[in-house]
Amino acid sequence: MKKKNLNFILGSILTGIVLLVMLVGIFYTPYDPTAMDNANKLSGISLAHPFGCDNFGRDILSRVMKGSGTTLLVALSTVAIGTFFGVLLGAFTGYFGGLLDEVLMRIIDVVFAFPSILLALVFISLLGPGKGNVIISLGIAFIPSFARIVRSEFIRCKNMDYVKLARLAGAGHLRIMFVHILPNTISVLVPAVMIGFNNAVLAEAGMSYLGIGVQPPDASLGRMLSEAQTYIFSAPGFALFPGIFIVVMVLGFSLLAEGLKRD
């Protein structure tokens, strides 16, 4: 009881901070996040620049404020797509089994076998670059893992007596799947979603790195982190703040989820 509350409170605080920074970032940043300043290149923490500056002398705080919004948007929507379709697929295949299961799972295998980068490349070439397409292609790459987890839980639950009773009470397949069985998969699904959120933040960074994600000079936390790698020795702080912010963001969400989870 107490632990749950603690998780919830801590999670809300961290998430609150992230959301606040993000929302404020939409309307106000201390500096123009793309404005360069030769004099301040890689300068450390100072009063004027509390998070220091990057290799172009851009204010890291401002970039983090702008970038976290992008990151959050991409990560949340990616996970939403992945979870939504993953749950849908996993539920259908696990619940009905048989040929449908065989065929759909093989399709999922196919998607899973494709390196997400190739997948992303294909989508970006089909749809053109841009945030939305990054979300779509990453989201698709995320589907298989959710589908598999949900599927195995559905296989476990579908033979339970309560499922049979629900059928007798007149519940349709859809209702049985999503109202009766789905809540029983929560204990496995929630950690998976948190992991997914995490991976999405990082995958977005990876894609930006390949040039198919967020385009410079726009900031996203992942992109900032990968830009900072080169300076890991000379300006460790450059990597530190976006990094910490990712951790705070992910941590906040997972604590919140943990706190909300009932069992």
Place this chain on the structure above:
Amino acid sequence: MENTQTNNILMVKDLRVSYSQEAGSVFRPKKDLDVLKGVSFSIREGEVMGLVGESGCGKSTLSKALLGLIPKYEGVIVQKSEHPQMIFQDPFSSLNPAKKVGWILEEPLRLNTGLNRAEREKKVSEMLRRVGLEEKLAQRYPRQLSGGQRQRVCIAESLMLSPKLLIADEPVSALDVTIQAQIIALLRSIQKEMGLAILFISHDMRVVYQLSQRVMIMKDGEIVESGDVEQVYFHPEHPYTKKLLEAAGILEEGD
């Protein structure tokens, strides 16, 4: 046997079910286990049919087969009720662990009636009361209930829709006698009021006697004797029936 087909709510002809045991190891090759070996009977509308039998003789299998919950069977099952209900022998796995008792009980109403939330809740607390449970239990998860409480929740769930056919697999086994009596009375009154037909599986010979009009005695996947309760209880023919009645101490009572 029966030719009054018109008012049969359930009719079963030559039902056979076998479980295929998966090979456990190289040394125990796969073999089939015949559980029901040709069962035929029928239940009329509004009638309570008792089913008594040896433990492991196939009663639960029969009850599941009747409602199509066993994928593979041979024989004919004709079932004419709109929402046949079932009370499983195992009250724990019949209750969705992720939902509260209140939600579980509301579900049949939600699905089949246009009642609004308040009305549903009212019906639920009424039903809880009728099966002898406190209303506050609606707020609990199944694992927070005692065995008998779970069983009563299952009974309540099966009665929510006023079904025409109820298959009850040992519904009162975990209840103490006072509550048992209360549940029996409840079932009787519902049966009278709404013409509910029940296949009542129990090993408590007395309870079966009190509730049923007819009774079947089952052993080893076959029905060895059936007929009116009085007939079977006081003039048993099959040795197993006699043995049962003897063990229950009914024969002495009757004599």
Place this chain on the structure above:
Amino acid sequence: MKYFMKKLISMAATLLVVSFLVFLAFAVIPGDPATAKLGTEATQAKVEALRDEMGLNRPIPVRYAAWLGGLLQGDMGTSYSYSMPVTKMVSDKIPVTLTLTLMSFAMMVLISIPLGLYTAKHEGGTADHVVSALNQIIMAVPPFFSGILITLLFGLILHLFTPGGYVSYTKSIPGFLGYLFFPALAIALPKAAMAVKLLRSSIVHEMRQDYARTAYSRGNSTRNVMYRHLLKNAMIPVVTFLGMALADMIAGSIIIEQVFNIPGLGRILLTSISNRDYPVVEAIIVLLAFLVIFINFLVDFIYKKIDPRIRVQ
């Protein structure tokens, strides 16, 4: 037996689909191997000539059929960029990626199972809190970043290995394994953190079941209850995850191979994609797909093995 035949056929069909999709993918994405090969010296005529030479001017189905025909005879074609037989190129790199993957998988299992059990056993205790906090943080650190941190710590500060000093398995097996240790750790850590979390919640769930109580009633120690009774049940969802993680590690080794300068399949795949060298891409993806499908098949199999109830279907 029939089951296996069925699986085999569906596996083959999947591979066919995968390989065809790769062909299609290359038809869709911009860039072509001839231009890539010629680089800035490309002119219309040269590109055309080269395309002819490479057989790129034939329609996709024809090209695909030719490729498939070759494959059935054990010939996966010649790399456009390296002019080397693809079979040799790929088979040389398989040991690298496979070793890396298996090593990190072993690490993941060795770290996560005891830790998952421990935290579940002490649910709500200090150790549990510390581990979950650590878990969260480890999961939140990007793999390339943790790779750099590991290089920094173990390579440059502790001098336990030479960063970038990859030793080929053809030269020295211990050197090879020694070098792969840290990259494997970098891959294993975040996955292990996830596995710990999953295992913990799964065990906590099983601990509430009645049969756990039964186990205690026979005088089992908590340890025994955990290992003998709960673990097998709790592993059911975890096995799915482990299978996915393994598949993920094989298909996703690209980043770590990059950070640690390991010449494995992932690296070749990445450059071959950008060189539009599809004989190579095709071979590697078909291989990856095969592994992924095989692992999933294995997972389903193990899954049925652990949970007897599933056979009822």
Place this chain on the structure above:
Amino acid sequence: MLDVIDLNLEFHDHLVPETVVHHFNLHMEEGDIVGLVGESGSGKSMTALAIAGLLRRHDMKKTGQIMFHGTDLLTCPRNQLRGYQGDDIGIVFQEPMTSLNPVYRIGWQVEESLRIHRPSMSREDRKGKAMEMLRAVELPDPERIYHSYPHEISGGQRQRVMIAAAMICDPALLIADEPTTALDVTVQLAIVKLLKKLNREKKTGILFISHDLSLVKRLCERIVVMKDGRIVEEGACDQIFDAPKESYTQNLIAAIPRCEKPAEV
């Protein structure tokens, strides 16, 4: 042998703490058979679990003493308690359906107490003993049952498996929580006989929880009646049946089903 003194059990997983057992006292000598009857939800199973040392949950409060052979099971160290569980104290749970581990075969589970408390026993001996127990509880085809998984056997069969497993080490105290609910009368009788024999030969003390008063009457010398977490009446079997003092007990006895149709309502 067993002395339960002023046992109170209180749940804390709701907003309002809920006491489910109040001031429970029980004394049992070796070879005593005590019947525990009472309303559904009156706290019988909780009491049984407490005595068997299985209420180790953090979210509940336990006060009082449970003295077994001179040790307080509520406060003694865990490994001492473990030494008793399964060996000196056996328990049959009320829910045979969920109390068996779904992923292990029956034989493995029945033998478990032997593996723990009789480590020197050989494999064959263990199996022999397990088969003997399975036969003793009247299971048909014990060889098949031995190799089955829990979901493959019927409810009554599972219940008998639980009984066999609880008795395999010949415990000094057997707690049986509604052990015969899913059994037909003939098997019920056989089980009662088996318990009696055990009691006679091994001086096993039995705490028999049931709502089937006729069964309790056959088996027990003493009866404890519970309602709402409290003991309402306690005494020798005959005395309670012949002259119940409390109105609840009277109701209970009156409600014993008879082979007669109830009057129409």
Place this chain on the structure above:
Amino acid sequence: GDKAGENSSQITIGIPQDIEDSLDPHKAVAAGTEEVLFNLYEGLVKPDSSGELQPAVASDYRISEDATTYTFTLRDGGKFHDGSPVTAQDVKYSIDRCADTTNGEPLVAAYSHIQSVNIVDDKTIEVVLDGPDTDFLAYMTNAVIPASNENPDTNPIGTGPYKYVSRSPQENFVIEKFDDYWGIPANIEHVTFKVCANADSIVMDLNGGSIDMFARVTTAQAEQLGDNYQVLEGTMNLVQALYLNNAAEPFNDERVRQALCYAVDPQGVMDMISAGKGTVIGSSMFPAFEKYFMPELSDMYAVNLEKAKELLKEAGYENGFSFTITVPSNYQQHIDTAQVLVEQLKKIGVTADINLIEWDSWLSDVYAERNYQATVVGVDASALTPSALLSRFVSTAGNNFINFNNADYDAAYAKALATIDDDEKTAAFKECETLLAEHAANVYIQDLPYLVALNKKYAGYEFYPLYVQDVSKLYIVEE
């Protein structure tokens, strides 16, 4: 590396991308391949570090008065790596192979002017052109390979100071000293080019000791190197510019292009991305071509925002406009440059977006199909002639990816090619450069700095005006 136990000398050199190319010197095209193959192959002549052509496989050469006949005398005792002697047949084979037009175009474009290759005697070979060309010698640096080699793609055999040992994709490329080399032998026996594809780990690789040398480190990387490294500084010999598609809106208007030139501050770019290192350029020529480089052109568009805005206004873009800069994602320095440009252009109300694409997509979309607005890349010279840089701006040139179209330029370039008088030729080329600058064909920025990190155990590194790594000059410092 640290493998001190071995008695023979060796060095490990990091390369940023794999030699994922044919090893056939006539077919290899990637700059990264050519710079390594430089150690394996030689032509009849060979450039030295000052860019002068020196006899190589040929010991001597003669150019006829009218600059149409080039006569080469083969060196005595010249040998291929497989031990066979270099014959006149091999030389003819090599030249003919590159001049072959059965595939549409010759492998070396300039060879289309070859009329015939004649074997005069065992030691003498004569190349006859269809017209005068004083620069043709530069193309004779093209590798001589044995006619007998059946697999030049994977089994390179040349005459250079090093011979091929092995390569492992994405891992390494190994060469070793060729003992029968005709010239000054190499100093280091074993050379491993190690693929270091991750730019971010190069500093660690160097500091950790797994590589001894890396050419083209960035200033940021150089600053993080330990004491045991020296950083040598040269120039990349590239023309880095914001290349504009002269045929696309709005850059088809010269005033717009000029406006951008006035707005961009190359020195600002250099200050930002490479601590001020690099050389400002004003046209498509870099300083290594001393004879042709015109430093004065760099001042033509000194930063003048007022002027820029005025020009935009004239062109009808009073409120500025927006456009997209397409940048290949594998070149960090170009991405960085683009980002600085975006900031600088904001000052005149021009908004630029950056669109990163893969190198291969860049080749097809931008370079081949010319489907872009602007791009930041660096263009190098494939041969040591000014035409290597300037020919692409002739309106009909196949590689004129900026669609530059100027009749004066075409005339000036034709004149430069036609004349054999060196002064006239130089003047004509300079006119070309001036025209490019005046018409603001592109926004020229810089010749990038070229930093080589070399472990202090080694010395002897030489910079070339070409994109090559000459390993044979490296030696181990005695301690």
